[in-house]
Amino acid sequence: MxxxxxxxxxxxxxxxxxxxxxxxxxxxxxxxxxxxxxxxxxxxxxxxxxxxxxxxxxxxxxxxxxxxxxxxxxxxxxxxxxxxxxxxxxxxxxxxxxxxxxxxxxxxxxxxxxxxxxxxxxxxxxxxxxxxxxxxxHVTDAATRPVPVEYQQLTEREREIFALAARGLSNAEIAGREYLSEATVKTHISRILAKLSLRDRVQLVVFAFDHGLA
Structure with missing residues (x-):
């Protein structure tokens, strides 16, 4: 290799x-x-x-x-x-x-x-x-930014996973906290990124803080 x-x-x-x-x-x-x-x-x-x-x-x-x-x-x-x-x-x-x-x-x-x-x-x-x-x-004025329509498409469970990912938790940490398998968490993350048109978890964190969701 x-x-x-x-x-x-x-x-x-x-x-x-x-x-x-x-x-x-x-x-x-x-x-x-x-x-x-x-x-x-x-x-x-x-x-x-x-x-x-x-x-x-x-x-x-x-x-x-x-x-x-x-x-x-x-x-x-x-x-x-x-x-x-x-x-x-x-x-x-x-x-x-x-x-x-x-x-x-x-x-x-x-x-x-x-x-x-x-x-x-x-x-x-x-x-x-x-x-x-x-x-x-400190670079976000979240109070003046409305929650985007795309976020409303997330299910309640996806919003829970979103919040944990936005805090920097890994798939393994989220799985342990929510009593889920890592594969299930990975699936949730993939769906969340798709619904929000985000490239990756880094953009998810930025999105969360930009809109006061973390």
Whole structure:
């Protein structure tokens, strides 16, 4: 099996070196490129064609938001996970709304960061569950936004599952809490995403906070 190809984008060379050592120590992961700003990232990513990009939000020349937005217009874009040392803020929410596959703080546990890379590569999304509310609550004026008609289509059970997913609970955690099988929870999530025209669980979280549903 080919290793998951990763590009690191961060203006701090010591941080990149540490993350590279950690990733390259894993048999199923491989760093195939680095960049110190968003402009460099565009060239590196398009040349290396990685599976996953770890993208710092704040960098000189071109920040991670602009670089991510441009990369995601490519025909076959990589999965992008945003990184920052700052508290959760509007920039992170904007990146996720723009198509990024998740958000992590740079001081995340190493095992969690490695797991996040694998999770994103597999097609899922990552947001530090404990930070979900802080990420969106202060950038949302939910009181002035009506609940969309699409939400009214959800059954009572789907709304319960929706609320738990919006709080960052995994399928396994929801299953244990609601006495359901993980397969049943997965089915509920799929139906919820379809009814709300959402791409994934990350967009579900954004939707919930945008409309005061979490």
């Amino acid at each position: 080919k290793p998951i190809r990763v590009v690191l984008v961060d203006d701090q060379s010591l941080f990149r070196a540490g993350i590279r050592m950690m990733i390259d120590s894993q048999a199923d992961l491989e760093v195939v490129g680095e960049a110190a700003n968003g402009r460099e990232a565009l060239d590196v990513v398009r040349a290396a064609r990685p599976d996953v990009v770890l993208m710092d939000i704040r960098m000189p020349v071109m920040d991670g938001l602009e670089a991510t937005a441009e990369l995601l217009t490519d025909a076959a874009p990589p999965r992008v996970v945003m990184l920052t040392t700052f508290d959760l803020d509007e920039a992170a929410a904007r990146a996720i709304r723009g198509g990024a596959s998740g958000f992590l703080l740079k001081d995340a546990d190493p095992d969690f960061l490695l797991a996040a890379i694998r999770t994103v590569h597999a097609g899922s999304q990552v947001i530090a569950a404990s930070a979900t509310r802080d990420l969106f609550a």
